[in-house]
Amino acid sequence: MEKETKNKGFNVEELKTFKEQVLSKYPKKVARKREKSIVINDPETIPEIQSNVRTVPGSITQRGCTYAGCKGVVLGPTRDIINITHGPIGCGFYSWLTRRNQTVTENDTQENFITYCFSTDMQDSNIVFGGEEKLKQAIREAYELFHPKAIAIFSTCPVGLIGDDVHRVARHMKEEIGEDKINIFGFSCEGYRGVSQSAGHHIANNGLFKHLIGRDDTVRGSLKYRVNLLGEYNIGGDAVELERVFERCGINLVATFSGNSTLQSFENAHTADLNMVMCHRSINYVAEMMETAFGIPWIKVQPIGADSTAKMLRKIGEYFGDQELKDKIEEVIADEMIAVQAAMDKARAKTYGKTAMLFVGGSRAHHYQDLFEELGMTVLSAGYEFGHRDDYEGRRVIPSIKIDADSRNIEEITVTADETRYKPRKTEEELKALEEAGMDFTGYDGMMTQMSKGTLVIDDLSHYEMEKLVELYKPDVFCAGIKEKYCVQKMGIPLKQLHSYDYGGPYAGFKGAINFYSDIEMIACTSIWKELKAPWESEAIVEAEYMFN
Numbered sequence: 001m002e003k004e005t006k007n008k009g010f011n012v013e014e015l016k017t018f019k020e021q022v023l024s025k026y027p028k029k030v031a032r033k034r035e036k037s038i039v040i041n042d043p044e045t046i047p048e049i050q051s052n053v054r055t056v057p058g059s060i061t062q063r064g065c066t067y068a069g070c071k072g073v074v075l076g077p078t079r080d081i082i083n084i085t086h087g088p089i090g091c092g093f094y095s096w097l098t099r100r101n102q103t104v105t106e107n108d109t110q111e112n113f114i115t116y117c118f119s120t121d122m123q124d125s126n127i128v129f130g131g132e133e134k135l136k137q138a139i140r141e142a143y144e145l146f147h148p149k150a151i152a153i154f155s156t157c158p159v160g161l162i163g164d165d166v167h168r169v170a171r172h173m174k175e176e177i178g179e180d181k182i183n184i185f186g187f188s189c190e191g192y193r194g195v196s197q198s199a200g201h202h203i204a205n206n207g208l209f210k211h212l213i214g215r216d217d218t219v220r221g222s223l224k225y226r227v228n229l230l231g232e233y234n235i236g237g238d239a240v241e242l243e244r245v246f247e248r249c250g251i252n253l254v255a256t257f258s259g260n261s262t263l264q265s266f267e268n269a270h271t272a273d274l275n276m277v278m279c280h281r282s283i284n285y286v287a288e289m290m291e292t293a294f295g296i297p298w299i300k301v302q303p304i305g306a307d308s309t310a311k312m313l314r315k316i317g318e319y320f321g322d323q324e325l326k327d328k329i330e331e332v333i334a335d336e337m338i339a340v341q342a343a344m345d346k347a348r349a350k351t352y353g354k355t356a357m358l359f360v361g362g363s364r365a366h367h368y369q370d371l372f373e374e375l376g377m378t379v380l381s382a383g384y385e386f387g388h389r390d391d392y393e394g395r396r397v398i399p400s401i402k403i404d405a406d407s408r409n410i411e412e413i414t415v416t417a418d419e420t421r422y423k424p425r426k427t428e429e430e431l432k433a434l435e436e437a438g439m440d441f442t443g444y445d446g447m448m449t450q451m452s453k454g455t456l457v458i459d460d461l462s463h464y465e466m467e468k469l470v471e472l473y474k475p476d477v478f479c480a481g482i483k484e485k486y487c488v489q490k491m492g493i494p495l496k497q498l499h500s501y502d503y504g505g506p507y508a509g510f511k512g513a514i515n516f517y518s519d520i521e522m523i524a525c526t527s528i529w530k531e532l533k534a535p536w537e538s539e540a541i542v543e544a545e546y547m548f549n
Ligand code: CFM
Pocket: 069, 073, 099, 197, 231, 233, 235, 279, 280, 281, 282, 360, 361, 362, 363, 364, 365, 498, 499, 500
């Protein structure tokens, strides 16, 4: 597949001047801090980038909060757990479906609570006198109305400030309703607990492991090719496309964490034989814990982009080593690639040589670079909102990452091999042979290895830096989220939301790649943006007079 891009040639001197100019507008102390998060990339000798540290107060960050990472991101996409937000109504309301995580029930009797918004709607009086009673009442009410198999409680900032103990309430209510009837557990994921939503992922991962994974030993479905997909959240229907691809290949997807998932799939996940990590940032902890406890190896996969999807499938084939599976996978890839190639050729005729910037979350700013490569577009600059150094520089730097007070604030749980259920899926020799054949267990090389020399990598981009970047490069498309969308578009540059996909998707897998090609072709290759004038650039002034009668 033709993949090289038309490199615009990065001028390192120009970039250095740009960096100096941007930093010169900050107070000295801020400039010193930001300087370490703005680096000029060199994939040969990857520079260190400062990340996962506090945002400087006053700068407009792209980041979200710890509660968002725990409730919204990791637990939110599961349809049959009732997620109660313990806090003021705004926290529940603004995390209600805005991420476009979808779910598809298999039949009409299956529960789906995703369309509901459950909150304790804390008031001033609860802040003064405590909110635990209100939380208990909310759990009773939710149980009486819906009889769910599980209820999760999520703490917002005020909960931590006033000292409500959601874990005590969870235990109390589990006893009151009956442990045989319901599972209830809480998360101390107050918004301020970490420097970003990344802390919430870690807290959610701990909770998944402590309260859900491994509770049901029933082996369901085929005994062959049993895998879990970790860090896939079914935004815009991505999980549905990936499920389709796995099914075509005869691969048995036991659980997805947590796109299109159910409680039962989590409880059953330890019966799989391979964990595949898609979003490394949000869920690498679960992969590690499951390996230690149950002996399930994990590999990094990246099914965003048609080539990358094929690569993932081939890795699965290699891991199980079964010729029949490998043949089936090749047959599926060949078949899917016919439509992919046609769509790519069509879009590429227009997109080749265009430029993009990506500032998204903790994994997509990397993953989507594959799709842009397939379109022949150059990624000029990219960065995560809340990635850690390993997401940028690769997992090899993990031992050298400094643990600061903010990270220490997050509970580290100790996991040991399960006494009865620990079962290595491969022998030492088998693992070694696979490694020698190129399988990279527990490996991730990060974003910067893939980016060209001289590209700018910026962590926790501020709106001010974003404006300067757009002015300097005028990319053909800027990829970020809703908070950036209209600022960038007013500057005459189209913005594609890579969190919610705007109204589009799926973008994962083969069909997703086809969707992405045509959406980007439409967005980046229209001349309308050049015609656009921001209100302040236009001469026309709208005047009106008030009429009183
Ligand atoms: Fe992982 Fe995500 Fe992302 Fe993320 Fe997110 Fe998201 Fe994201 Mo928005 S889990 S890190 S916290 S891939 S919600 S589905 S798009 S910032 S890049």
